[in-house]
Amino acid sequence: MIVKKQKHPHLIGSKWTAQSSTFGWRHFRVVNRKNEGSLVFAELVAACDETVRFWVNAKALKNRGLWKPGWQSLLEQAQSIE
Template sequence: MIKLPAAWTAQPERAQRSGGYRHFAVLGQRGRGRERTVELQAVLDPGYRLLVPLGELRDRDAWQPGWQQLPQEQRPADVPVQAESILPKSLKSSHSTMDL
Protein backbone atom coordinates (compact mmCIF):
# COMPACT_ATOMS: atom_id res chain seq x y z
CA MET A 1 0.00 0.00 0.00
CA ILE A 2 1.02 3.58 -0.61
CA LYS A 3 1.66 5.75 2.46
CA LEU A 4 -0.65 8.77 2.41
CA PRO A 5 -1.35 11.60 4.82
CA ALA A 6 -4.28 10.63 7.03
CA ALA A 7 -6.08 13.97 6.54
CA TRP A 8 -6.87 15.97 3.38
CA THR A 9 -8.41 19.34 2.58
CA ALA A 10 -10.43 19.86 -0.58
CA GLN A 11 -9.54 23.13 -2.26
CA PRO A 12 -12.45 25.56 -2.85
CA GLU A 13 -13.40 24.37 -6.36
CA ARG A 14 -13.14 20.71 -5.34
CA ALA A 15 -15.12 21.34 -2.13
CA GLN A 16 -18.05 22.50 -4.26
CA ARG A 17 -18.08 19.00 -5.79
CA SER A 18 -17.54 17.31 -2.41
CA GLY A 19 -20.85 18.07 -0.78
CA GLY A 20 -19.48 21.40 0.42
CA TYR A 21 -17.14 19.61 2.82
CA ARG A 22 -13.47 20.59 2.95
CA HIS A 23 -11.88 18.28 5.53
CA PHE A 24 -11.60 14.54 4.99
CA ALA A 25 -9.96 11.55 6.67
CA VAL A 26 -8.56 8.57 4.73
CA LEU A 27 -10.46 5.34 5.28
CA GLY A 28 -8.59 3.12 2.84
CA GLN A 29 -7.35 2.44 -0.66
CA ARG A 30 -8.73 0.30 -3.46
CA GLY A 31 -7.35 -0.98 -6.74
CA ARG A 32 -3.86 -1.01 -8.19
CA GLY A 33 -1.71 1.16 -10.41
CA ARG A 34 -3.67 3.73 -12.40
CA GLU A 35 -6.91 2.28 -11.07
CA ARG A 36 -6.02 3.03 -7.41
CA THR A 37 -8.62 5.09 -5.56
CA VAL A 38 -8.65 6.46 -2.04
CA GLU A 39 -11.78 6.36 0.12
CA LEU A 40 -12.27 9.59 2.05
CA GLN A 41 -14.76 10.38 4.82
CA ALA A 42 -15.97 13.92 5.55
CA VAL A 43 -14.98 14.95 9.07
CA LEU A 44 -18.22 16.83 9.73
CA ASP A 45 -20.45 14.08 8.30
CA PRO A 46 -19.00 10.56 8.72
CA GLY A 47 -21.74 9.22 6.44
CA TYR A 48 -20.43 11.28 3.52
CA ARG A 49 -17.72 9.37 1.68
CA LEU A 50 -15.86 9.82 -1.59
CA LEU A 51 -13.78 7.57 -3.80
CA VAL A 52 -11.05 9.77 -5.28
CA PRO A 53 -8.56 8.58 -7.91
CA LEU A 54 -5.04 8.71 -6.46
CA GLY A 55 -3.91 10.94 -9.34
CA GLU A 56 -6.55 13.53 -8.45
CA LEU A 57 -5.57 13.41 -4.78
CA ARG A 58 -2.00 14.30 -5.80
CA ASP A 59 -3.25 17.41 -7.69
CA ARG A 60 -2.48 20.30 -5.28
CA ASP A 61 -5.02 22.52 -7.07
CA ALA A 62 -7.75 20.08 -5.96
CA TRP A 63 -6.44 18.64 -2.65
CA GLN A 64 -3.91 19.57 0.04
CA PRO A 65 -2.51 17.10 2.59
CA GLY A 66 -3.53 17.83 6.18
CA TRP A 67 -6.39 20.01 7.33
CA GLN A 68 -5.79 23.51 6.01
CA GLN A 69 -7.56 26.65 7.18
CA LEU A 70 -9.33 28.93 4.74
CA PRO A 71 -7.34 32.05 3.91
CA GLN A 72 -8.50 34.99 6.07
CA GLU A 73 -10.26 36.69 3.14
CA GLN A 74 -12.39 33.57 2.47
CA ARG A 75 -13.52 32.98 6.07
CA PRO A 76 -17.02 33.96 7.12
CA ALA A 77 -16.75 36.83 9.62
CA ASP A 78 -18.89 35.07 12.25
CA VAL A 79 -17.00 31.74 12.30
CA PRO A 80 -14.03 31.58 14.73
CA VAL A 81 -11.01 29.50 13.75
CA GLN A 82 -10.64 26.79 16.39
CA ALA A 83 -9.72 23.80 14.26
CA GLU A 84 -6.71 22.85 16.40
CA SER A 85 -8.90 22.35 19.46
CA ILE A 86 -11.16 19.79 17.76
CA LEU A 87 -8.58 17.70 15.93
CA PRO A 88 -7.81 14.23 17.23
CA LYS A 89 -4.20 14.01 18.44
CA SER A 90 -3.35 11.59 15.65
CA LEU A 91 -4.32 14.17 13.02
CA LYS A 92 -3.01 17.44 14.50
CA SER A 93 0.12 17.24 12.39
CA SER A 94 -0.41 17.67 8.65
CA HIS A 95 2.48 15.24 8.26
CA SER A 96 0.81 12.27 9.92
CA THR A 97 0.43 9.29 7.62
CA MET A 98 -1.48 6.04 7.61
CA ASP A 99 -0.38 2.69 6.28
CA LEU A 100 -3.30 1.40 4.33
Protein backbone atom coordinates (compact mmCIF):
# COMPACT_ATOMS: atom_id res chain seq x y z
CA MET A 1 0.00 0.00 0.00
CA ILE A 2 1.40 3.40 -0.98
CA VAL A 3 0.63 6.27 1.37
CA LYS A 4 0.24 9.54 -0.49
CA LYS A 5 2.06 12.48 1.09
CA GLN A 6 -0.41 15.08 2.34
CA LYS A 7 -0.02 18.59 0.90
CA HIS A 8 0.35 21.28 3.59
CA PRO A 9 0.48 18.86 6.56
CA HIS A 10 0.94 21.59 9.19
CA LEU A 11 -1.79 23.89 7.93
CA ILE A 12 -4.30 23.61 10.79
CA GLY A 13 -3.30 25.78 13.72
CA SER A 14 -0.86 27.86 11.69
CA LYS A 15 -0.93 31.65 12.09
CA TRP A 16 -0.73 34.20 9.28
CA THR A 17 -0.43 37.95 8.87
CA ALA A 18 -2.15 39.56 5.89
CA GLN A 19 0.05 42.15 4.19
CA SER A 20 -3.00 44.41 3.87
CA SER A 21 -6.18 44.63 5.91
CA THR A 22 -8.46 41.69 5.07
CA PHE A 23 -12.07 42.01 6.21
CA GLY A 24 -10.79 44.66 8.62
CA TRP A 25 -8.11 42.46 10.21
CA ARG A 26 -4.50 41.40 9.64
CA HIS A 27 -3.95 38.40 11.97
CA PHE A 28 -5.54 35.05 11.17
CA ARG A 29 -5.24 31.40 12.13
CA VAL A 30 -6.15 28.31 10.15
CA VAL A 31 -8.96 26.34 11.79
CA ASN A 32 -9.93 23.94 9.02
CA ARG A 33 -8.78 22.53 5.70
CA LYS A 34 -10.45 20.77 2.80
CA ASN A 35 -9.25 19.05 -0.32
CA GLU A 36 -11.07 19.75 -3.58
CA GLY A 37 -9.50 17.57 -6.24
CA SER A 38 -5.83 18.50 -6.39
CA LEU A 39 -6.38 21.80 -4.52
CA VAL A 40 -6.11 22.38 -0.77
CA PHE A 41 -8.11 25.13 0.91
CA ALA A 42 -7.62 26.66 4.36
CA GLU A 43 -10.34 28.24 6.47
CA LEU A 44 -8.94 31.36 8.11
CA VAL A 45 -10.43 33.02 11.19
CA ALA A 46 -9.50 36.51 12.37
CA ALA A 47 -7.57 36.33 15.65
CA CYS A 48 -9.64 39.10 17.24
CA ASP A 49 -13.06 38.32 15.75
CA GLU A 50 -14.19 34.69 15.47
CA THR A 51 -17.09 35.76 13.21
CA VAL A 52 -14.68 36.76 10.42
CA ARG A 53 -14.03 33.52 8.51
CA PHE A 54 -13.17 32.77 4.91
CA TRP A 55 -11.62 30.07 2.75
CA VAL A 56 -8.45 30.61 0.73
CA ASN A 57 -6.46 28.39 -1.60
CA ALA A 58 -3.53 27.19 0.55
CA LYS A 59 -1.14 28.03 -2.31
CA ALA A 60 -2.04 31.72 -1.83
CA LEU A 61 -0.47 31.58 1.65
CA LYS A 62 2.91 31.04 -0.03
CA ASN A 63 2.62 34.42 -1.76
CA ARG A 64 4.74 36.69 0.50
CA GLY A 65 3.20 39.75 -1.16
CA LEU A 66 -0.13 38.73 0.39
CA TRP A 67 0.68 36.68 3.51
CA LYS A 68 3.53 36.26 6.02
CA PRO A 69 3.75 33.22 8.32
CA GLY A 70 3.18 33.95 12.00
CA TRP A 71 1.75 37.10 13.49
CA GLN A 72 3.75 40.23 12.75
CA SER A 73 3.36 43.75 14.08
CA LEU A 74 2.95 46.67 11.67
CA LEU A 75 6.55 47.63 12.48
CA GLU A 76 7.82 44.15 11.55
CA GLN A 77 5.81 44.29 8.33
CA ALA A 78 7.24 47.71 7.43
CA GLN A 79 10.80 46.52 8.11
CA SER A 80 10.38 43.45 5.88
CA ILE A 81 9.36 45.69 2.96
CA GLU A 82 12.56 47.77 3.11
